Amino acid sequence: MGTKSKAALLMLLAVLGIAAGGGTAHADGAPGGADIQVAQTLGARELTVIIRRVDTTPSPLRVDVVTHQGTAPGPLHLAVAAGGVTTSRTDVVLGATPGVYAGNLQVDKPGPWELSLSDGTGPPATIPFVVPARVVPPWEKATYGGFVAAGAFLLLALIVGVRARRTAFALVPAAGVVAALAVAVTGALLSATTPPLPAPGSRLDPTFDNVTDPYANAPLSTVDYSRPPVNLAVEARQNNLNLRLTDGATGRPADDLLIHDNALVHLVLVSPSGRLSHLHPVRVGPGDYRVRLADPEAGTYAVAAELARRGGGVQLVRSTVDLTGAGAPAPEPPGAGPRTVDGTPVELTIGQGTPTTITARFPAQDLQPWLGMLGHLIITGPFTGPPGPSAAKAPTWAHVHAMIPPVAGQADRPDETVAAYGPDVSFTYTFAEPGRYRIWLQAERGYRVLTVPAVVDVPAAGAGR
Numbered sequence: 001m002g003t004k005s006k007a008a009l010l011m012l013l014a015v016l017g018i019a020a021g022g023g024t025a026h027a028d029g030a031p032g033g034a035d036i037q038v039a040q041t042l043g044a045r046e047l048t049v050i051i052r053r054v055d056t057t058p059s060p061l062r063v064d065v066v067t068h069q070g071t072a073p074g075p076l077h078l079a080v081a082a083g084g085v086t087t088s089r090t091d092v093v094l095g096a097t098p099g100v101y102a103g104n105l106q107v108d109k110p111g112p113w114e115l116s117l118s119d120g121t122g123p124p125a126t127i128p129f130v131v132p133a134r135v136v137p138p139w140e141k142a143t144y145g146g147f148v149a150a151g152a153f154l155l156l157a158l159i160v161g162v163r164a165r166r167t168a169f170a171l172v173p174a175a176g177v178v179a180a181l182a183v184a185v186t187g188a189l190l191s192a193t194t195p196p197l198p199a200p201g202s203r204l205d206p207t208f209d210n211v212t213d214p215y216a217n218a219p220l221s222t223v224d225y226s227r228p229p230v231n232l233a234v235e236a237r238q239n240n241l242n243l244r245l246t247d248g249a250t251g252r253p254a255d256d257l258l259i260h261d262n263a264l265v266h267l268v269l270v271s272p273s274g275r276l277s278h279l280h281p282v283r284v285g286p287g288d289y290r291v292r293l294a295d296p297e298a299g300t301y302a303v304a305a306e307l308a309r310r311g312g313g314v315q316l317v318r319s320t321v322d323l324t325g326a327g328a329p330a331p332e333p334p335g336a337g338p339r340t341v342d343g344t345p346v347e348l349t350i351g352q353g354t355p356t357t358i359t360a361r362f363p364a365q366d367l368q369p370w371l372g373m374l375g376h377l378i379i380t381g382p383f384t385g386p387p388g389p390s391a392a393k394a395p396t397w398a399h400v401h402a403m404i405p406p407v408a409g410q411a412d413r414p415d416e417t418v419a420a421y422g423p424d425v426s427f428t429y430t431f432a433e434p435g436r437y438r439i440w441l442q443a444e445r446g447y448r449v450l451t452v453p454a455v456v457d458v459p460a461a462g463a464g465r
Helices: 003-020 138-162 167-193 210-211 389-394
Strands: 038-043 045-051 059-064 074-082 087-092 101-108 111-120 126-130 230-237 240-247 266-270 276-279 282-285 287-294 300-307 313-323 339-340 345-349 354-362 375-379 398-403 424-429 435-445 448-460
Touching: 038 126, 038 282, 038 345, 038 354, 045 111, 045 126, 059 074, 074 101, 111 210, 126 282, 138 167, 230 313, 240 300, 266 389, 276 375, 276 435, 276 448, 300 389, 313 389, 313 398, 339 448, 345 448, 354 435, 354 448, 375 389, 375 424, 398 424, 424 435
Parallel strands: none
Antiparallel strands: 038 045, 045 059, 059 101, 074 087, 074 111, 087 101, 111 126, 230 240, 240 287, 266 276, 266 300, 282 287, 300 313, 339 345, 345 354, 354 424, 375 398, 375 435, 435 448
């Protein structure tokens, strides 16, 4: 091989090396790289379903089911479906010991999927999720293609320059080199400065087409931020609540709920005597959610559903429901001070002044994340009447979080298997007006969600508490 031919080969390899050095393009059209955690109140069981991330298809889909103290053992039937067609099934046998129980399914293509769970006693719960695709944006394709074309034109120019009688003929492929490099550089600049398209699933309704090729319909991929609030209708059937969510404009079932703080719907109920239930209804159909109550009291319950709608943001809808039952009423809770909750000693302190810091101290640094948070604080008031009906009409209904301390380089938030937080769980909140409030602080320890109720008397401005 001659000197000129060797030089041409080395230059070609260098250009191709630049093109290959860009690495693998990651998904732009769908969110990926993170697990999905979804709380589900399935019958009498309070579960956390963890759908592990999928990087390529076809591949196994691992599903972990986290159980809590008091969860009945037994089999759960799991299945995944795409386009209404079930493609894989498995059973997960829950044991008597709370913890993580795993099952493996199969997914064979990117796009919208549904995971269904059933214990055989009612309709299955269905959880929508998206399997992302690896999508290369057009400008990155232009960058790679431009460098490869520049290498090919460069080789052609060198061959023509060596073999042709007139070296001027080499100017034609040389011009191709310049044009290809211009395309590659322009694509590289666009790749760095052009924002990605909205990810199907979180901001756009996911379809198989826009997950696998979001740029094909880019002019149509506009985000609608004006979706109206949902309407909530609650129907009681013995110990079961049926929730019907409909679009506020069309009246059609609202089936575009997102997983918000590890749940599709956070349902908070306040019983007639003031007992709090923080449940997570299961989706059994479009806009159709159901949940079972354990030993309800007779009387009026306050109902609050917190949810996030695609294109509509986070919403809180409130209602009431009248239930019949023989459940024992809860005693009036104390204010600040020590108490024991489900066998766990807790010291509650409520600071003075505005804003107010509320802290619960647990026995050890062994708290677990629940719903992605270290703790939850629900506040309602002020009111003077029975807690259930009064909470439904109270001007303040707040849901405050204590966050998990961030860990550098950790993409996923820790799940409930990590018992390494606490012992203090603190919240800061500003009460809008004086009066008597009910608060409920929640944290998880030993796979048990502990609920700490208390009464807070907020004095008028200038008065001491």
